[in-house]
Amino acid sequence: MKPFLILEREDAILTVRMDSPETRNALSDPSQMQEFVDLCANVRVDRSIKVVVLTGNGPAFCAGGNVKDMRERGGIFAGSPYEVRESYRNGIQRIPLCLYDLDVPVIAAMNGPAVGAGLDLACMCDVRIAADTAKFAESFVKLGIVPGDGGAWLLPRIVGMPRASLMALTGDTIDAQTALAWGLVTEVVPAAELETAALGIARRMAANPxxxxxxxxxxxxxxxxxxxxxxxxxxxxxxxxxxxxxxxxxxxxxxxxxxxxxxxxx
The missing domain is CATH 1.10.12 (Lyase 2-enoyl-coa Hydratase; Chain  A, domain 2)
Structure with a gap:
C-alpha cells in the first residue's frame, strides 16, 4: 500500500500532501490515521522543523469519511455500536489529539473542497488559506451523523457559535469568499498560486527563532x-x-x- 502522506522538505518547512486523489483524499483507513499520528510524533521531536504546510493532491483537500464504506458498513464503520465507537476513539480521533496539539505552526493550504472530517482537519491547523475554487461544509448532519472528530469543538472557535451552528445544522456548503468573510480562512488566492502563498506565510514564520x-x-x-x-x-x-x-x-x-x-x- 502506498503512503497516504507525501513529505517534502524546504529548509525548516515541511510540506505534507495527502495523496489519494482517486478518493478525494477521504479519511477512512486506519493506516492513514496512523500516518498522521506518526507524522506528529516525528515533527514534535525534530527541532529543525519550524512550520508544517498541509495540502492535498488532486481536486480536493479532503472529502472526509468514505461514504461508500458507510453504505457497506465497512472499514472503520463496521461492527456493533461499541466497535464503531472504539474505531472512532482509536482511529480518526487520534488526529485532532496530535495535530491540534502539535508544537509547531501548521498551515492548511486548501486546494479544493474540505468536507466533513476534511473541514475539521483544516480546523485543527493554525492558519488556513484557500484556493478560489475551494468549498467547505460541516456536512455530517446530511448523512444523519454527527461531527465525530472534533468539529463541534473546533469550528465554533474559528467562526463563532452562530455560524458554526448554521454550518453544522444545515450541512450546507459555503464558497471560498464566504469562508473568507467568516474568518474560516485568512486568504483566498487563485488555485495556481495557492502553494506559493502558503509557502510565503510559512517562510515568514520560519524566519523567527x-x-x-x-x-x-x-x-x-x-x-x-x-x-x-x-x-x-x-x-x-x-x-x-x-x-x-x-x-x-x-x-x-x-x-x-x-x-x-x-x-x-x-
Missing amino acids: AHGLRLTKRLLREGQHMRLDSLLEMSAAYQALAHHTEDHMEAVAAFVEKREPKFTGR
Missing part, C-alpha cells in the same frame, strides 16, 4: 481553556526560558546592529 515559535503556539493553544491568571503564570515561565536562548540574544543584537539575524535553534 524555533523556540519562540513553539512556545508562542503552545500559549495560544493553552489560552483556549485557561483563566487569564493561569495563562500569565505560564507566560512568565515561558518568557524566562525564551530570554535565556541564544537565538533571543542574537535577535536583540541584530535589531540593535540593524542587520539580519542568524538563528541556530539554540
